[in-house]
């Protein structure tokens with residue numbers, strides 16, 4: 083059976099005809115515009131894929147999952163149908179979409195005032211305003227609730243001071259969704275509030291950081307020095323930011339699982355196609371069991387990742403609790419992606435290690451998914467709590 087037909091057979095119990103047709107059309111668009119050369123050049127030259135982002139916006143992809151009244155369309159099953167294909171063609175682009183629409187757009191749609199929603203969401207849906215999600219700090223990563231960036235009330239405004247780390251897409255962002263401590267005396271989880279801070283608020287410095295992968299969308303340090311933001315830019319109730327963040331982070335894990343599944347499929351396709359054509363000792367290297375078993379394991383991991391992601395996405399779409407299932411999907415799919423990229427590189431020998439082929443990028447980018455969006459150790463803690471407490 084052709085690969086796409088096989089995948090669609092797995093998708094059918096979860097996705098409707100419209101969602102599968104949507105997946106096919108996104109795949110067609112990206113096959114034409116996110117060519118391997120374009121994606122490689124953006125990564126090599128640390129160049130933001132502006133042309134591709136503009137094209138995606140024109141297609142209406144930045145509207146997926148946003149509320150209809152603000153120009154949005156579709157739900158979480160459409161999201162995973164799209165993200166798997168985005169991850170297949172460009173991991174960086176898929177992460178950018180997730181951070182803008184699923185995380186910040188999702189938080190604004192659920193918790194922001196009507197005025198903020200009216201001002202920002204239609205622009206996001208059209209790809210005319212972009213966001214960054216600023217939670218992590220040097221001292222607070224996995225223990226995110228220990229953050230120290232402060233927001234101090236001052237008349238009808240708040241004044242923000244602190245440094246956020248590892249902020250994806252900060253250079254392109256028009257707004258930052260910033261998690262701040264608003265009650266220094268409360269328990270860590272109880273004194274946090276979220277603010278939507280315009281980049282031109284004054285007092286914001288952005289410093290790109292060199293990372294192992296994901297070069298097309300730079301990761302940055304963002305320093306807030308006496309940044310004054312109107313009190314009505316608070317997103318959700320005062321001191322309740324942690325509860326809002328928890329809903330955002332669970333949705334992120336489903337999305338990251340979908341991205342890893344697509345990216346792992348791409349790494350598998352590359353390795354298996356290469357292995358069929360590569361001949362040594364007078365035969366295709368797929369005839370050596372050491373190679374064919376690696377490829378069989380890779381295919382099994384991709385298929386299993388897809389099913390775990392679809393299960394979590396279905397629960398999310400139905401409004402059911404899915405925190406543990408989202409963590410399982412994210413952990414499994416990212417571990418699978420790392421294993422497939424590592425073995426795929428081995429299957430391709432020196433060409434796997436060569437910058438000309440995409441496998442080295444998968445090797446670098448896959449590792450990221452075991453770290454961000456909550457490390458896989460933290461995800462396992464979440465599942466363990468669900469099982470045993």
Ligand SMILES: Cc1cc2nc3c(=O)[nH]c(=O)nc-3n(C[C@H](O)[C@H](O)[C@H](O)COP(=O)(O)OP(=O)(O)OC[C@H]3O[C@@H](n4cnc5c(N)ncnc54)[C@H](O)[C@@H]3O)c2cc1C
Nearest residue numbers: 215216217218223224248249250301453454455456457459
């Ligand atoms: C490329 C990239 C992009 C990112 N983008 C963003 C972004 O846009 N916005 C943002 O806010 N953040 C972002 N992050 C930050 C990311 O969310 C954090 O890196 C992540 O939460 C882990 O925090 P840490 O790196 O400080 O690791 P630490 O928390 O210091 O953890 C170090 C190690 O200890 C382990 N560990 C810690 N606590 C426990 C525990 N209780 N049980 C078991 N093991 C534990 C961890 O799993 C890890 O292996 C990004 C990170 C990267 C690498």
